[in-house]
Amino acid sequence: MSVYYGQLIFEKSQEGRKGYTLPKSPIKEYELEDKYKRGDCPQLPEVSEFDVVRHYTNVSFKNHGIEKGFYPLGSCTMKYNPKINLEVSSHENFTSLHPYQPVETVQGVLKIYYETQKMLSEISGLSKYSLNPFAGAHGEHVGLMIIKAYHESRGDHKRKKIIVPDSAHGTNPASASVAGFEVVEVKSNESDGTVNIPDLKEVLSDEIAGIMLTNPNTIGMFEKDILEISKLVHEAGGLLYYDGANLNPLLGVARPGDMGFDITHINLHKTFSTPHGGGGPGSGPVGVTKELEPFLPAPVVRKAGDLYLIDGKGKNSIGQISHFLGNIGVVIKAYAYLLTNGKERMKEIAKMSTLNANYVKDALKDVYKLPVDKICKHEFVFDGLKDESIDVRTLDIAKRLLDFDIHPPTVYFPLLFKETMMVEPTENESKQTLDAFIDAMKKVAKEAKEDPDILKNAPYTTPVRRLDEARAARKPIVKYKDLLEE
Amino acid sequence: MFKYLPHTYQDIDEMLKTIGVDSIDDLFAEIPDELKQCELDLPSSHSEMELREHFKKLAGMNEPLIPFMGAGAYDHYTPSIIPYLTERQEFMTAYTPYQPEVSQGTLQYIFEYQSMICQLTGMHVSNASMYDGATATAEAMFMAAGVRKKNRVLISATVNPNVIEVVKTYAHYRGIEIVVVDEKDGATDFADLKDKLDGETAGMIVQNPNVYGVIEDFEGYSDALKEHKALFIMNHDPSTLTHLKTPAEHGVDIAVGEAQSLGVPLSYGGPYIGYMATTKKLMRKMPGRICGVTEDADGKRAFVLTLQAREQHIRREKANSNICSNQSLMALFVTIYMATMGKKGVYEAQQISYNHAHYLHDMLLKLPQFEQAFDKPFFKEFTLKTTLDPEKINRALREKGYLGPLSQGRFDENKKDLVTFAVTEKRTKEQMDELIRTLGEL
Numbered sequence: 001m002s003v004y005y006g007q008l009i010f011e012k013s014q015e016g017r018k019g020y021t022l023p024k025s026p027i028k029e030y031e032l033e034d035k036y037k038r039g040d041c042p043q044l045p046e047v048s049e050f051d052v053v054r055h056y057t058n059v060s061f062k063n064h065g066i067e068k069g070f071y072p073l074g075s076c077t078m079k080y081n082p083k084i085n086l087e088v089s090s091h092e093n094f095t096s097l098h099p100y101q102p103v104e105t106v107q108g109v110l111k112i113y114y115e116t117q118k119m120l121s122e123i124s125g126l127s128k129y130s131l132n133p134f135a136g137a138h139g140e141h142v143g144l145m146i147i148k149a150y151h152e153s154r155g156d157h158k159r160k161k162i163i164v165p166d167s168a169h170g171t172n173p174a175s176a177s178v179a180g181f182e183v184v185e186v187k188s189n190e191s192d193g194t195v196n197i198p199d200l201k202e203v204l205s206d207e208i209a210g211i212m213l214t215n216p217n218t219i220g221m222f223e224k225d226i227l228e229i230s231k232l233v234h235e236a237g238g239l240l241y242y243d244g245a246n247l248n249p250l251l252g253v254a255r256p257g258d259m260g261f262d263i264t265h266i267n268l269h270k271t272f273s274t275p276h277g278g279g280g281p282g283s284g285p286v287g288v289t290k291e292l293e294p295f296l297p298a299p300v301v302r303k304a305g306d307l308y309l310i311d312g313k314g315k316n317s318i319g320q321i322s323h324f325l326g327n328i329g330v331v332i333k334a335y336a337y338l339l340t341n342g343k344e345r346m347k348e349i350a351k352m353s354t355l356n357a358n359y360v361k362d363a364l365k366d367v368y369k370l371p372v373d374k375i376c377k378h379e380f381v382f383d384g385l386k387d388e389s390i391d392v393r394t395l396d397i398a399k400r401l402l403d404f405d406i407h408p409p410t411v412y413f414p415l416l417f418k419e420t421m422m423v424e425p426t427e428n429e430s431k432q433t434l435d436a437f438i439d440a441m442k443k444v445a446k447e448a449k450e451d452p453d454i455l456k457n458a459p460y461t462t463p464v465r466r467l468d469e470a471r472a473a474r475k476p477i478v479k480y481k482d483l484l485e486e
Numbered sequence: 487m488f489k490y491l492p493h494t495y496q497d498i499d500e501m502l503k504t505i506g507v508d509s510i511d512d513l514f515a516e517i518p519d520e521l522k523q524c525e526l527d528l529p530s531s532h533s534e535m536e537l538r539e540h541f542k543k544l545a546g547m548n549e550p551l552i553p554f555m556g557a558g559a560y561d562h563y564t565p566s567i568i569p570y571l572t573e574r575q576e577f578m579t580a581y582t583p584y585q586p587e588v589s590q591g592t593l594q595y596i597f598e599y600q601s602m603i604c605q606l607t608g609m610h611v612s613n614a615s616m617y618d619g620a621t622a623t624a625e626a627m628f629m630a631a632g633v634r635k636k637n638r639v640l641i642s643a644t645v646n647p648n649v650i651e652v653v654k655t656y657a658h659y660r661g662i663e664i665v666v667v668d669e670k671d672g673a674t675d676f677a678d679l680k681d682k683l684d685g686e687t688a689g690m691i692v693q694n695p696n697v698y699g700v701i702e703d704f705e706g707y708s709d710a711l712k713e714h715k716a717l718f719i720m721n722h723d724p725s726t727l728t729h730l731k732t733p734a735e736h737g738v739d740i741a742v743g744e745a746q747s748l749g750v751p752l753s754y755g756g757p758y759i760g761y762m763a764t765t766k767k768l769m770r771k772m773p774g775r776i777c778g779v780t781e782d783a784d785g786k787r788a789f790v791l792t793l794q795a796r797e798q799h800i801r802r803e804k805a806n807s808n809i810c811s812n813q814s815l816m817a818l819f820v821t822i823y824m825a826t827m828g829k830k831g832v833y834e835a836q837q838i839s840y841n842h843a844h845y846l847h848d849m850l851l852k853l854p855q856f857e858q859a860f861d862k863p864f865f866k867e868f869t870l871k872t873t874l875d876p877e878k879i880n881r882a883l884r885e886k887g888y889l890g891p892l893s894q895g896r897f898d899e900n901k902k903d904l905v906t907f908a909v910t911e912k913r914t915k916e917q918m919d920e921l922i923r924t925l926g927e928l
Contacts, residue, residue, distance in 0.1 A: 006787065009598050009825045020565060020831040022838065026915050029837070030844040033863060036701050038731050042605040044829040052825050053567055056595070056818075060576035063591030067575035073584075080490060081579050084534055090569070093545035098553045098561065098889050099755030102880070108547030109754050122526055134617035134756075137798075137808045145659045164803075174798035174808035178628065180660040183803040224516045253514060254521040277815030278592040279582040279614070279775070281757035297655070319655035323558055323620040323648050323744070324755025339540065342531030345488060347524075351510045352491050358513055359501040375505075375513050402588055410584075413799075430492040431501060457783070462587040465783040469586075472780035472792040476769065478611045480601035483779065 005058040010480045012055060013045040019052050043481075062463040063278070064407050070429065070437055072360075074379045074410035074422025075169065075218060077248055077270035082340065085274070085333040094332060099324040103309055109328060110308035113301045116335045117285070123346065124247070124264050125257020126287035130296045132326035136245060137171040139265025139284030140212070144179035145318045146263055146288060146295045147210045147239050153295075153316060159209035159237070163200070167193045167219065167414045172212045172243060181209060192372045193219040193416055195229055204232060210239035215259065216246050218414040218422070220357060220376035230260025239263060247271045248426075249354045249377035252346030262289050272334035283330040297321045352427035353378040356434060360425055363438045367445045371417050378426070382409075384419030385445055392448045394419040396455035400447065403461045404440040551889035554846075554921060556699075556867045556908025558619065558646050559755060560747040562725065563835060563912055564819075565826045568749055572818050582775075582811055586790045587782075592814060593789035596777040599817040602824045606727040607741040608734025609763035613774035614791075614812040615820075619744025620649045622760030623691060623721050624656035625773050625807055626740040629764075630689030630717040631662050632806040633771050638663045638686045642674040644696035645721060647897040653691065662688075672700045672860030672869065680710055689717035689739075695726060698894075699843075699867030699906055700860060708737025717768075723747055724761060726865045728833040729840070733763075740764045740772075748832075749823025750816055759816035770796060773807030838911035839866040846909050846918045853926050859904055867908040869894065874928055876905055882924050888917070 047055070064071070071078040097106055117129040133139040144162065151159045162176040163184045173183045184203050189196050194217060211233050215223045223229065230240050242261040248271050250256075256264050268274050269282035276282070288296060298313035298320050313319060341349065354377050361370065361380045368382040384394050398408035398421070410422040425434060447454045459465065477483055487493055493501075498510070507513060514522070532540060553561045572578065576591055583589030583596075596614045603612035616622040627639050639657065641650055643666050650666070657664045667690070668678040674692055683690070690711055695701050704720075711718045717739040722730075725747035733741035746758040764772050770793060778792035798805040824832060843866045850856045850870060859871045872879070876893035883890035895902035909918070 008594070008601075009821075010601065013828075017828075018830065019826040019828055022563070022831070022834055022911060023914075025838050025841060025911075027838075027841045027845045030841050032729055032840065032865075035703075036730055036863060038608075038727065038729065038735060041829065041833070042602075042728060044602060044605060044824050044827075044832060046828045046830070047825060049565075049567060049826060052822060053571065055825070056571045056822060057574070059591045059594050060571075060574045061591065062589075062594065063576040063580045064585075064588035065575040065577075065579040067579055071581070073581055076581050078579075078581060082490070084537060086573065088537065088541040091541065091545045093548040093550055095751040095753050096550040096561075097548055097754040098551065098555060098752050099559050100555055100557060100892065101549075101551055101754075101889055102884065105549040105551060105884075106754065108544040111547065112544060119528055122528055134621070134813075135811055137810050138617060138621070141808055145655070148659050170797075170799035170802050170805075171808050171810050173803035174801070174805040174810075177803040177805065178656075178660060178808050222516050224518070227518060227521075252524060252526055254517050254524055258521055258524075275578045275815070276581045277813075278577055278580045278589075278818070279811045279814035280617075281813050281816060282811065313651075319658070320648060320651040321621070321655055322756070323618050323646075323652065323758070326755075327757040328754045329757050336537060336541070339529055339532045339537055340534075341488075341490070343526050343528035344531045345491075346526055346528065348488065348491055351513070352487075352493060354513045355493075355498065355501055355505075355510055358505045362505045375507075375516065377513075398585070399587065402585065407588065408585060428490055428492070431497040459587050463590050464587055464786055464788040467586050467782050467788050467790050468780050469790050469792070472778040472790045473795070476611075476776075476792060477779040478597075478600055478769075478776060478792075479604045480598070481604065 008480060009045045009047065009055055012047055012051055015046055017046045017048055019047050019049040069405040070433055071407040072409050072423050072425050073407060074424040075245055077424060077426060079273040079426045080428040081273055081275040082337060085336040088336050089329055089332040107308055110301055112332055112335045113325065114303055114308055116331055119338050120266055120285055120287060123251060124287055125255030126264055127290040128293045128296065129285045129287040131285045131331050132297050132322045133265065133284040133286050134322060134327055135280060135282040136265055136267045136284040137175060139286045140171055140175035141179055142286045142297055142321050143241050143263040143265055144175055144181060146292055148179060149295045149318045150292055151209055158207055161207050162209055163203055163211040165195055167217055167416050168212060169218065188416060192221045192374055193217050194221055194223050197225060197228065200229065200232060204236040206237060208236055208238040210241055212241045212243055214243040214246050216249060216377040219372055219381045220379040221372060222377055226259045245270060249350045251350040253350045262292060268330055268334040273337045274330045274333040281327045281330055283327045299325060349427050356425040356427060356429055360423060360434055360438060364441055367442055379422060379424035381417065382421040383417040385448060390448050390452065392452045392455045394421050397444055399466055400444045400455045400458035401440060402459040406437060406440055551884065552887055552917060553889040554907050555889050555892050557892045558648065558744055559752055560908060560910055561752055561912050562747055562910050564749050564751055567826060568819055568822050571822055572815055577818055578815060583791060590789060593777050595818050595821050597789050599821040600777060602821060603761050603763050606724050607763045608732035609741050610766040611769045612761060612763040613772055613776050615817040616760035616762055616774055617813060618758045618760045619721065620652035622742040622762050623649050624653045626719045626742045626762060627653050627657060627691065628806060629740060629771055629773060630719060633768060634688040634715065634717065636686050636688040637661060638665065639689050640665050640667050640682055640687060641691040642667045643669040644674050645691060645693040646697045649721060672698045672862050673702045676706065683710060683714045683716060685714060687714055687716040689719050691719040691721065693721040695723060695865045695867060698860065698869040699864040700862040701730065701865055704736045725836055728836045739768060745820050748820045750819050757813060757816050759813040759820060774809050775812050835911045839909060842913055842918065843868060843909035846907060849922050855925065855928065866910060867906060869904050869906045871903050872905050876902065878928060879905065879925060882928055883921065886920060886924055888921060
């Protein structure tokens, strides 16, 4: 790539160049009083429309996307994002609606909201959903507020602790903390990362507000004792929160509600295929049991006869957690995906994602260290190379995979193992793609044995080589102006 | 098998052989049978043609109105190249830039976005964006409480009531007290602020332009707050910062707001994008992702997520925020908007909005049904007192295809006589004249 395409948009700016047109207005100029005016003019780029298009097209070439190649990022469920979902959600009758339009002018979008909520209820076995939460972490925060509101409503003020397994995603303890809870960590069973029942019993008390679990857990193992866990937690007066990050292998197979979970969040950008967008927008609907419905955040979409309505904050609602009704554009795409798959496909999604994960796991376990050699669900973890005498780290393996046009698995998460690599192929990948991944992984392992430096200096073919990440934190350059002043 | 499920039966057999099981059901053997009674009552699978037809009907059940309302969502122009470029699979289908070597595209536009937000706000550092303006304000409240280690935050009554609600929800469950500072003549009552400020106050939140559209005068705020070591938090519509005094010029510590007004379509309220920017001093206390510059092994300039020691995946329960993503694609909307409109275009669009809003304001005041609510400057949104029933106004305008003004009665029963109009560069003189005529006849 030439130097030109490595530039920032600011570095392409030429004084006087324009990229826009605006209509001529017949209205006279009004003048803002000086005391309210800013002192200088914001230094935004001056470029032509074509400059912008060429710039961002070239910027895009520096990204790996799922349409380019395999993206087995564990815990992220990098599914194909169907184009039809984009087409139907881009209709002007959705994109140009103001959020305060009267309900009778937005019945189509409210119907989608309402029906998506119903379908999520059916799939997960929970009574009612709010689609307002913007992301999984936001859903967790909201769910924990509901747990707190529930206990407070019963006048039970001593439940200030939330149990989180040590295998959990970092957002779980962080969400508990921002919702005003103290976190109690329980150790997982070393054999398969599932919850250790004796340990759990030990921490249960009348100070426990609830427990946060992912099922299957972060190493892809189903919590086979889930019914006992939920019995124990409920007997102690606590509630069960289901982190829906790993719902995919349970679609049409088993429902969190039936397992005894009281609150869930579902990641529409994972299980229901909406684009990840480079980190967002996502959507993290929160579902609850019948008993907890009054605590859901406001506003709430409701159906009365044939009309869809919006209710404000009820007496027990935790309150508002978003300005409007959440990332509705994301919800529309998930709704289209749900209808395309329908009831016929849910179980097949679960089966195929599980088949793919187990196939890759078993095809590679002679070469990579498999800390839990059991049937997994949609994902599993390796703990570095099987031959531990080889001096390469998971990071090196990940960087070398980039040269094969493969996005590496999630690395160094969960924290249960030292050299974790978390692989989630999803149901959309063909056997041929999986075989190509297996071959690449074997080739990398072979290189590691023969010449570890190949891995340590990788990648070679990517837009940039391996980065000095520590340098960025030492002397933060966080905007163009800092670069100019360097 | 299905268009999204590629395996043939032969593939499946071969794969089962590798795994060493007889059937796919064997892969689910550990799930208790009593949990596996799961026949879902869902709609049947739709073919693509059926789905298109279904959505045609759904779209037909919506009737987009031409808005003369803002209230946190503004109908600005979106250049055609924004959807075109943001829909590129490289941007749309990628995940968070965990592997920077193959995520330089995302990282570079985030860096450009941060640079532009800093230009608009005058602040030192911006994060990579947040869910929406309301949650960004709530995160700023958390940040102030965390930095000052105090559990009391003030918020002006002139902040959008929905934003106040979100801030209150977040605060309540974390045990932070929110105290509302009174309003006076459509702006924050500075005397009441000084009364309520004390050594236990972590920060004060204001909004500019405020819920009435009024441009507030924050003379003396920064000094008063500094005196009590309280942080100054400003929720500011970033689009108006082409003209208005910047948060930095007001002495603000944390600038936040809703950046939907920079090229993001209305989309019934989401996805939008919250922004947050702060001072150099508070940089390491800011929540959210931050992109910085470094070099690769060959010494080439490159971008990377940085200062991650602040974040949840490192700090877990000690993190001051649980944010683990950003509204990345929406940050790209905003970045391309500012690049395309550029230094002159962003300003010009806002100047037209300003002119049109003032034209409509002056013309409405000529009608006997309207009078000035506050003698205060405004930008593109303004509030009038009216003798008309707001519902009647909105019904009449709806018949002409318009979304009428926001009735402040929506938030406060006692303010039913106040209506707030928003005018952007997209509202033409013809539309405004029709609105004036319609209301004149009521």
